Amino acid sequence: MDLQSLKKQENKRKISKGYMWAFFCAIFWGIWYLPGTVVWVLNPFDEMYSAIAAIRGDEISLVITAVLITAFNALTVMLALMLWNGVLGKFGELKRTLKEFQPCSKWFFMASIFGGPMAILGSFIAMGFIGGAFAAVAALLYPVIGSVLAYYWYGEKISKRAALGIGVIILGGITIFGGGLLKDLSGGSVPWIGYLGGLMAAAGWGIEGAVAGKGLDISEPDAGLTLRFVGENIIWWLLIVPLLAVVGYPMYSFALEAFEPMTLMILIFAGITFGFCYVCWYKSFPLIGVGRGQGIGNLYGLFSIIFIFLFFGEAPQWTLLLGGALCVIGSFVMFTEDTSELETLRGD
Amino acid sequence: MGLRPIKFRILELFLDEKAHWNYEIVSKIQNEYDMQGNFKRDSINFDILELASGGMLKDVEQKVDEEGIYKQGFLLHRYMITDFGKTRSSDACLRYV
Numbered sequence: 001m002d003l004q005s006l007k008k009q010e011n012k013r014k015i016s017k018g019y020m021w022a023f024f025c026a027i028f029w030g031i032w033y034l035p036g037t038v039v040w041v042l043n044p045f046d047e048m049y050s051a052i053a054a055i056r057g058d059e060i061s062l063v064i065t066a067v068l069i070t071a072f073n074a075l076t077v078m079l080a081l082m083l084w085n086g087v088l089g090k091f092g093e094l095k096r097t098l099k100e101f102q103p104c105s106k107w108f109f110m111a112s113i114f115g116g117p118m119a120i121l122g123s124f125i126a127m128g129f130i131g132g133a134f135a136a137v138a139a140l141l142y143p144v145i146g147s148v149l150a151y152y153w154y155g156e157k158i159s160k161r162a163a164l165g166i167g168v169i170i171l172g173g174i175t176i177f178g179g180g181l182l183k184d185l186s187g188g189s190v191p192w193i194g195y196l197g198g199l200m201a202a203a204g205w206g207i208e209g210a211v212a213g214k215g216l217d218i219s220e221p222d223a224g225l226t227l228r229f230v231g232e233n234i235i236w237w238l239l240i241v242p243l244l245a246v247v248g249y250p251m252y253s254f255a256l257e258a259f260e261p262m263t264l265m266i267l268i269f270a271g272i273t274f275g276f277c278y279v280c281w282y283k284s285f286p287l288i289g290v291g292r293g294q295g296i297g298n299l300y301g302l303f304s305i306i307f308i309f310l311f312f313g314e315a316p317q318w319t320l321l322l323g324g325a326l327c328v329i330g331s332f333v334m335f336t337e338d339t340s341e342l343e344t345l346r347g348d
Numbered sequence: 349m350g351l352r353p354i355k356f357r358i359l360e361l362f363l364d365e366k367a368h369w370n371y372e373i374v375s376k377i378q379n380e381y382d383m384q385g386n387f388k389r390d391s392i393n394f395d396i397l398e399l400a401s402g403g404m405l406k407d408v409e410q411k412v413d414e415e416g417i418y419k420q421g422f423l424l425h426r427y428m429i430t431d432f433g434k435t436r437s438s439d440a441c442l443r444y445v
Contacts, residue, residue, distance in 0.1 A: 006423050007410055014397065089388070092381075096353045217402050217436055218355050220395060286398035 018287025021280045022296035028277035030136070030303025034311055035270035036124065037132035039069055042266060044257035049128075052249065059193050064249055066124040066197075071236035072258060073124075074116060076271025077278070078229040081222075084279060090222050097223040098230075107215030108224055112231030115208040117240070120232075122200025129194030133316055134180055136304035137323060138198025140173030143294040145206025150289070153210060162292055165333035169298050172326025176301070179319020209294055213285060221282035229275075301327050351381060355395050359404065359437045362429040367408050370396050370425045371418040393418075396427065404433030 039045060045065055052061035085094055119139070126135035143166050147158055158166075177198070184190045216224055245251040258267070277300075284293035302324040305316050316324075351357070354377060361373055374392045378384060383392065399405045409426035413419055429437070 003410055003412060003423075006412060010423050014401070088391075092351075093354060096351055099350075100353055100356065217399075217404065218359065219353050220355065221398075223353070286401050 014287055018284045018293065019296055021284035022288065022293045023280075023299065025277045025280035025284065025293075025297045026299035027303055028273045028280065029297065029300035030307055032270060032273040032277060033127065033132040033136050033304040034307055035266045035273070036073075036127050036135070037308070037312070039263070039266050039270065040065075040128050042263045043260070044254040044263070045069055047257075048250070048254040062128050062193070063125060064244060064251075066121055066128055067236070067240060067244065068251060068255060069124050070116065070121045071233075071241055072255075072267050073120060073270050073274065074229060074232040074236055076267050077275040078226070078233050078271075080268075080271045080275035081226040081229055081279070084275065085222055085226055088222060090220065093220055094223040094226055097219050098227060100219075107211055108227040109231040111208045111212035111215070112228045112235060114204045114211060115228065116232035116235055119201045119204025119208060122197040122204060125197030126194050126201060127197075129191045129197060130180070131314070132308050132312075133305050133314065133320060134176075134194070135198060135201065136308075137173060137176035137301045137320065138195070139201035139205060140176070140298055140301045140323075140327060141170060141202040142204075142206035142209070143298060144170055145203055146209040146294045149207065149210035150213060153214075157289075161333060162295070165330045166295055168330030168333060169295060169327050170330075172323040172330060173301070174323070175326060176320050176323030179317055179323070183317065206294075209281075209285070212282070216282060216285055221286070222279070225278050225282045228278075296331050298327055299331050354381065354392065355399060356437075357381075358392075358395060358399060359429070359433060362405060362427065362433065363437060365429060367426045367428045370427065373427075374418070396425075399433070400425075400427060404430060404436055406430050 040049075045068065048068065049061050049065045052064055056064075085091055119142075123135050123139060126138055147163075147166055151158055181190070181195065212224070212228060241251050241255070258264070277297075281293060281297055284297070287293075288296075305320055305324050308314055309316060352360075357377060357380065358373060361376065362368060370393060373396060374389055377392045378389060383389070396405065400407055405427040406429075407425050408428050410423050411426075413422050413424050418424055
């Protein structure tokens with residue numbers, strides 16, 4: 001084979017690999033909404049919600065319970081990722097990356113601020129207040145923020161075609177989001193805090209992707225994303241949970257009750273799916289860019305609707321289906337992009 | 349000071365502003381970090397690939413690996429650091445050599 005065609009073939013392989021990682025991210029991410037929804041009805045979280053709601057009201061109770069659930073989610077994700085690094089033999093690299101706090105690790109800790117207390121907490125709030133399918137699709141808007149930030153911040157190119165695909169995906173997101181909102185408005189009561197959670201998820205994940213890209217430039221994704229979750233665990237377990245306990249919420253007593261088989265199993269399931277969705281997500285960025293990685297990863301919205309329908313039998317509204325279809329179309333607009341354009345993702 | 353993250357070291361090796369073949373860099377890193385075996389070799393090469401697709405290295409020359417220096421029948425790449433790569437390296441406190 002001559003040099004030119006071998007080059008083309010290699011480039012194609014690289015890009016399809018990037019899209020494959022992003023696609024797996026979408027599947028794992030979509031599955032994550034199953035344990036994320038189920039965990040709300042399991043003890044101690046169910047009891048915790050009722051106990052706090054009796055004193056402080058539903059809304060505060062839901063947020064506080066969501067904090068504890070998110071903290072446990074971060075813990076199991078971190079453990080799953082540590083295992084992953086162990087399998088790959090990357091503990092050495094993990095330590096080396098952690099030591100480079102100034103140039104490198106700080107970006108992952110910043111990413112964990114937007115990913116954790118903003119995006120993941122927001123998702124759990126949306127799941128608890130409105131439902132898994134809504135939580136999933138509400139976050140579909142995150143590539144707008146991610147792509148725009150990546151474009152202005154480090155000049156990542158967005159081709160016309162990619163922009164079109166992202167646009168269609170967003171349209172799908174708006175259809176799903178707007179459909180639920182219109183129904184709630186006509187019903188007279190709108191669970192605003194749930195919608196706020198959805199917006200937190202979208203903004204948080206978009207910013208996280210762009211911020212993490214800064215650190216990913218110069219580190220290995222496997223080490224990088226583990227540090228991002230180490231950061232999130234520090235935020236939850238050393239800052240927010242103790243703070244809430246000091247203010248008087250029974251955080252520790254309920255946290256200790258989480259160690260029962262069913263609850264643990266669901267939390268571990270959440271940790272594994274979420275951990276590997278991140279592994280795939282971060283691996284796709286250097287190969288196809290933050291904007292595209294996020295765009296294809298967006299198929300999770302559709303997968304989550306399918307999984308929720310299969311496992312819980314909750315039939316989605318027509319707006320969810322239409323929006324989901326738009327997301328698939330948008331992703332394929334990006335997917336069929338001519339690969340020669342992607343040879344260099346950034347200008348020199 | 350001990351070893352730095354692998355991508356830092358790769359960038360550092362390119363800071364002489366000369367073009368280097370991927371197999372030269374990979375075997376150098378393999379020795380420095382004591383990373384033997386095909387899996388680890390490929391993972392180092394993937395790091396170079398990531399740096400290139402991130403715009404920090406540019407691919408200046410390719411040749412077919414006829415003799416199996418790295419992987420027979422595959423492409424060998426020769427890279428140079430870009431201005432963006434130099435900026436990111438100086439962010440990472442790497443010194444120009």
